[in-house]
Amino acid sequence: xxxxxxxxxxxxxxxxxxxxxxxxxxxxxxxxxxxxxxxxxxxxxxxxxxxxxxxxxxxxxxxxxxxxxxxxxxxxxxxxxxxxxxxxxxxxxxxxxxxxxxxxxxxxxx
Amino acid sequence: xxxxxxxxxxxxxxxxxxxxxxxxxxxxxxxxxxxxxxxxxxxxxxxxxxxxxxxxxxxxxxxxxxxxxxxxxxxxxxxxxxxxxxxxxxxxxxxxxxxxxxxxxxxxxx
DNA sequence: ATCGAAGTATGATCATGATCGAACTTCGAT
DNA sequence: ATCGAAGTTCGATCATGATCATACTTCGAT
Numbered sequence: 001x002x003x004x005x006x007x008x009x010x011x012x013x014x015x016x017x018x019x020x021x022x023x024x025x026x027x028x029x030x031x032x033x034x035x036x037x038x039x040x041x042x043x044x045x046x047x048x049x050x051x052x053x054x055x056x057x058x059x060x061x062x063x064x065x066x067x068x069x070x071x072x073x074x075x076x077x078x079x080x081x082x083x084x085x086x087x088x089x090x091x092x093x094x095x096x097x098x099x100x101x102x103x104x105x106x107x108x109x110x
Numbered sequence: 111x112x113x114x115x116x117x118x119x120x121x122x123x124x125x126x127x128x129x130x131x132x133x134x135x136x137x138x139x140x141x142x143x144x145x146x147x148x149x150x151x152x153x154x155x156x157x158x159x160x161x162x163x164x165x166x167x168x169x170x171x172x173x174x175x176x177x178x179x180x181x182x183x184x185x186x187x188x189x190x191x192x193x194x195x196x197x198x199x200x201x202x203x204x205x206x207x208x209x210x211x212x213x214x215x216x217x218x219x220x
Numbered sequence: 221a222t223c224g225a226a227g228t229a230t231g232a233t234c235a236t237g238a239t240c241g242a243a244c245t246t247c248g249a250t
Numbered sequence: 251a252t253c254g255a256a257g258t259t260c261g262a263t264c265a266t267g268a269t270c271a272t273a274c275t276t277c278g279a280t
Contacts (some may be wrong), residue, residue, distance in 0.1 A: 007243080010246095014232085015210035017235065021219070021220060022217050022219050023140070023142055025141055025220070026136065026140040026214070027140050027237095028170060029136055029140075030133070030136040030137050030139075031237095031238080032133055033238085035197070049255080049256080050256075050257070051255085051256060054200070056176040056241070057239070057240090058240055059256080059257065059258085060239075060240065060241080060242095060245070060257090060258075060259080060260090061239055061240070062257085063257065063258055064237090064238075064239085065238090066257095067258095068237095079246095079247090079257095081246095081247060081256090081257045082247045082248070082255065083244060083247095083255090083256060083257085084255070084256080084257065085115060095187060097217060098213060098216075099209040099210075099213035099216075100209075100210075100213035100214070100217075101211060102208060103208060103209035103213050104136070104210070106208075106209075106275085107132050107207060107210075109131070109132050109133070120276095137260060137267095141267095141268080143268085160227070161225090161226060161227080162224075165270085167270090168269070168270055168271075169226080169227065169228085170227090170228075170229080170230090170267070170269080170270065170272090171268070171269055171270080172227085172272070173227065173228055173229085174268075174269085175256090175265090175268090176227095177228095178267095189227095189276095191226090191277060191278065192225065192226045192227070192277045192278070193225090193227085193277095194226075194227065195227060204239080216270095
């Protein structure tokens with residue numbers, strides 16, 4: 001099998017946040033499930049495995065949301081064993097979109 | 111015919127910005143046509159009639175976008191003759207969602 | 221009173237994206 | 251070597267929303 005293919009799956013591309021269009025970031029932020037994920041990362045500041053988030057969707061849907069967040073430059077993902085750890089790319093997002101994370105994630109939703 | 115109905119059309123309800131869910135605001139912001147509208151209001155600070163915006167959509171689509179923006183609490187609309195003047199609700203939005211407008215509209219899009 | 225300009229309402233189309241289940245892969249532990 | 255846990259992939263469904271054309275209303279000007 002293609003070792004390159006395996007490698008790509010285990011270490012998927014993370015864009016430069018500065019290269020991500022605002023449109024894509026806003027679309028990523030405009031979903032309540034994804035904001036729950038971001039908020040948990042934002043509030044705790046810790047790495048978190050995909051399975052540990054308080055979201056009421058199936059595993060395949062969760063995978064979809066994590067992909068959207070990664071491709072929007074908002075999170076970093078890396079494997080640890082069979083778990084996938086997620087980190088908020090806080091500094092980089094702040095640099096590319098000043099004030100946006102704080103405005104969105106600092107807001108207390110009903 | 112119902113004068114009440116006519117009145118409702120000419121002076122449609124504007125929500126309190128503080129009552130609008132973040133979800134709704136983000137959905138309103140996550141459309142490129144609507145951001146063009148907001149940006150023109152943001153940059154000029156002037157009232158503008160619906161027809162004067164640099165958006166490449168039909169009149170009915172434009173009406174739709176203005177409705178979305180108004181219902182999200184982002185703009186104020188009032189009739190002047192047959193024109194409908196639009197204002198950014200800058201202060202109120204800033205109060206309810208600190209930093210959000212500046213983060214989104216201050217960003218220079220490609 | 222009529223006409224045009226500015227929007228609105230309605231109904232249709234069409235694309236996108238959120239969602240799921242089922243089958244699969246990969247790793248760590250037994 | 252096998253099993254379960256953690257995700258992924260694939261295909262399908264389904265809801266929403268952006269879009270338009272058409273017909274309509276309303277106002278101001280002639």
